[in-house]
Amino acid sequence: MNVQNVDYTQPDAAERFVQSLRETGFGVLRNHPIPADLVSSIYRNWLAFFTSEEKHRWRYDQGRQDGYFPPDVSETAKGHSVKDLKEYYHVYPWGRIPDSLRDDILDYYRRANEVASTLLGWVESQTPADIALHYSEPLSRMIEDSQQTLLRVLHYPPLSGDEQPGAVRAAAHEDINLLTVLPAANEPGLEVRGGDGTWHAVPCDPGQLVINVGDMLQEASRGYFPSTTHRVTNPRGEARLHSRLSLPLFLHPRPEVVLSERHTADTYLKERLRELGVI
């Protein structure tokens, strides 16, 4: 398992990055256009939000799925029985966002979507012709004007010691969407499973971006791009007392986009959300 760390500004960036996605389902980018201080200010301000009682006023709406998801409703990964040790906030540009957090998070949403669109262009241009002919439209167009693309602000609280046995920050799972764009978290823990079943830390220094393939791209590329299993492990030692923040952007096509003969983006998403028990 060799997740490549690619300089976004180099002429061979598209080729090296997409090869890493093909071989590992993951790629890491440095020298990308998203300002590191925007990410660190988002982490700082949202940590304050998660550690205040105000968050409860922003509880999510079951139908719209925007807002705050407390630890007792957060996800149970497919095939697992214990809930992940996390709470999160679902940001959509059309959704509810606390006023003081709004400008930064929407600025990030816009910038990350712009980078994502470039990356989908790279993926498209590096897909062999016999696979690309099955894409129902250009990959970057699939997310254009999509209202479904989800920015999740994730908070993994410090461990208290009375967690349920077997509970982890994020149990092994695959992402549902096309690609996930993830700036370096403020603490380590993200791991990807190799073909031989062994776990590998995803290298990601501050300021870098991690990108991974989701099930929808795997579906649209007929398995050419693998949606690999990943997890977030519990910290040990003194790090147990640290909060961990991360900020995955899950790129979701417009609902009517055809992914394959079996699925549109909408039928695919609904099937997976039912499995997760969140709808």
Ligand SMILES: O=C(O)CCC(=O)C(=O)O
């Ligand atoms: O927190 C992370 O680093 C990854 C989170 C993740 O994999 C997810 O929310 O799907």
Ligand SMILES: [Fe+2]
């Ligand atoms: Fe994930």
